[in-house]
Amino acid sequence: MTATDPRPLIEAKAVTRVLPGVVPTVLVREVSLTVTGPSFVAITGPSGSGKSSLLYLLGLLDLPTTGEVVVGGRATSAMDEPERAMIRLSTLGFVFQFHFLLPEFSALHNVMLPMRALAALSDGEMRVRAEGLLDSLGLSGHGHKRPDQLSGGQRQRVAVARALANDPPLILADEPTGSLDSKASEQVFTILRDLVDRRGKTVIAVTHDLDLAARMDRRIQLVDGAVAADTGARTAVA
Amino acid sequence: MRLVFDIALTHVRARLRHTGVAVAGVATGVGFSVMMAALMQGSQDDFIRQLVNALPHISVTDERRSPPRQPAEEIFAAAQIHGLTPEARRRGIKNPLAIMAAVEAWVPGGVAPSVKVQAILRYASRDVGTSIIGIDPRREPNVSELVHQMRVGTLSALYRATNAIILGDRLAEKIGARVGANITVQTSEGANVNAQVVGLFHAGVRSIDEGTAYVLVRTGQILARQTGLVNELRMRVDDPLAARQVAERVERETGYKSVSWQEAHEDLLSTFVIRNVIMYTIVGAILLVASFGTYNIISTITHEKARDIAIMKSLGLPERTVRSIFVIEAALIGLAGGLAGFALGYLLCVALGSVEFKSPFMDANRIPLAYSAWHYLIAMAVALTSSVAAGFMPARKAARVHPVDIIRGAS
Incomplete structure (x- = not known):
């Protein structure tokens, strides 16, 4: 715990997201939070409380109506789309409830995709790294299979490997175990837990499963788009 | 750029049935445009050739x-002569x-x-x-x-x-x-x-x-x-x-008095102007219909990929990259379809050209066909343009959407 980087990985400053419409819907209301790594953070709350919306805002997939998301010390609301895409590519990894792998590509190529987009490694290095990631997630020998040839749990692990492709410090997971049976879901949870404990990543996961949330380091509870409780934060522990 | 090509190629290869249908669609359009152009131009050329060869191109007579x-x-400035019967020369x-x-x-x-x-x-x-x-x-x-x-x-x-x-x-x-x-x-x-x-x-x-x-x-x-x-x-x-x-x-x-073949066949040539208009209208209409077919197929394929577009964007692939993937796919399909259409068009022409007519009133007993590189080039250009437009526009629309909107809807 002493190795904690005092600089926050990601910060939300009074972030509000309103979905425009005839009757505007407030998805996220004035949320401010700071996450420093490594940590396993759960965002919980009843359905419709804005958990996923908050995650998308943190992941720069969506733009806040007001407020500011700061990633690695850089404010993002004034950035243009290519810049935000670059931050997603290099410092954020995503795992969604549904695996969202590209159906035409093998597991290995799906994992290599973000690496190739970043183009920081040579082809050979990318392959080695992708294989290494799949191996470490218990998928050795499955690299050549396409997503439809894998089980749900395997797909989700490939998705985790893809999220780790460019070695981002922060993984954002949206109900990562939501579509899995209990065994596979336990497997994926363990992997995420290991990412925090062994690799020093920070994982922010949206979940409605309070048992899982209880096994994470910090729990942020949302009600109606606003933070209702924030327990277990490292600062509180320290 | 290699990544873009790889993804485009993988898409095209992985969905062979889709690709095949799209290529066949483009090929049909291109092939029939080529055939119609060859047919129209051929009959026109044949007609001209007959007219041109029937008489000397120019005949100068002693009239x-x-x-x-x-x-x-010469002598009286105001003199005017009507109904003159000139002296026999x-x-x-x-x-x-x-x-x-x-x-x-x-x-x-x-x-x-x-x-x-x-x-x-x-x-x-x-x-x-x-x-x-x-x-x-x-x-x-x-x-x-x-x-x-x-x-x-x-x-x-x-x-x-x-x-x-x-x-x-x-x-x-x-x-x-x-x-x-x-x-x-x-x-x-x-x-x-x-x-x-x-x-x-x-x-x-x-x-x-x-x-x-x-x-x-x-x-x-x-x-x-x-x-x-x-x-x-x-x-x-x-x-x-x-x-x-x-x-x-x-x-x-x-x-x-010297009379060109055009002057001798003035009446026929004037109907030619109308024939020309008809020809260009028909060939143009076929190209247009064919390009709509192309547009339809390719934009459907691209629309089906809206989720993939969202996924790639959420991973952090720039919008431009994602867009160019689909433009390249469309161009590949357009190109393959165009080339297949060349073959189809040529075969159709050969097939048509081999049909023999037996008629006592007609001289030419085969359908005259014109083989011109222009027909092929224009048909290809139209097919490629409509393919690329068909890939570009839906891809641009899909790439503009915030990935969340698609991910939210999918999960």
Whole structure:
């Protein structure tokens, strides 16, 4: 715990997201939070409380109506789309409830995709790294299979490997175990837990499963788009 | 950029059925456009060729478009003459050799002198009015297709008998004459000559095949009862479409009436303008329909990929990259479809060209088809443009959407 980087990985400053419409819907209301790594953070709350919306805002997939998301010390609301895409590519990894792998590509190529987009490694290095990631997630020998040839749990692990492709410090997971049976879901949870404990990543996961949330380091509870409780934060522990 | 190509290729390869349908769709459009263009242009070219070859490109006769100026007009400024019957002149083009030499100096093509006489052919108690053209068999190939139109005998057979004559095949049929028959030729000048049929020709134009006969210039002059007479200069120009200009210049320089094939076929050519409009409308419509088909198929494929677009964007692939993937896919499909369409179009043309028609009224017994690289290039350009547009527009729309909107809807 002493190795904690005092600089926050990601910060939300009074972030509000309103979905425009005839009757505007407030998805996220004035949320401010700071996450420093490594940590396993759960965002919980009843359905419709804005958990996923908050995650998308943190992941720069969506733009806040007001407020500011700061990633690695850089404010993002004034950035243009290519810049935000670059931050997603290099410092954020995503795992969604549904695996969202590209159906035409093998597991290995799906994992290599973000690496190739970043183009920081040579082809050979990318392959080695992708294989290494799949191996470490218990998928050795499955690299050549396409997503439809894998089980749900395997797909989700490939998705985790893809999220780790460019070695981002922060993984954002949206109900990562939501579509899995209990065994596979336990497997994926363990992997995420290991990412925090062994690799020093920070994982922010949206979940409605309070048992899982209880096994994470910090729990942020949302009600109606606003933070209702924030327990277990490292600062509180320290 | 390699990544973009890889993804595009993988998409195209992984969905072979989709790709196949799209390529087939584009190919059908391109193929049929090519075929229609070949068909329309072919029939048009064939028609022109027949018109052009039926007559000499330009014929200069000893007539004048307006009667010669009368002395009264020279002296009295106000004199005007109506219904003038000019004094009978000695017939023939004056000094034909000098005119020919002058014309040959600048006309790109050939000139041949000839004698044209109206006569009555008499054989087996049948009389048929005919225009008889006295030609020089050695110069004739320079100005007409007669050499290639010979059905029986050759042009040089004209030298073989004293008064040899070559008849149009329909004319021969009409009077019942065959090669070797001796027929009587009578003219209004009172000449009465026995001629031997040495050949038959077929020009493919009824009026010519039914009413024209060829003799030697010398025989023609005997028939006209005027030695040394040349009353028509026939010309062939290298570019038939320039015949009108050449004819105008010859007329300006010599004063003799010179008629280009365009002038001779003015009525037919004016219907041609309409034919052209019809042709371009049809080919254009086919291209348009084909390009809509292309657009439909490719935009559907791209729409189906909206989720993949969102995924790639959420991973952090720039919008431009994602967009270019689909543009490249569309271009690949368009290109493959275009090339397949070339093959299809060519095969269709060959197939159409091999159909034979048997009709006593038609000369050409196969559908005339024009093979032109332009047809292929234009069809390909249209197919590629519509493919790329069909890939670009939906991809741009999908790439603009915030990935969340698609991810939210999917999960």
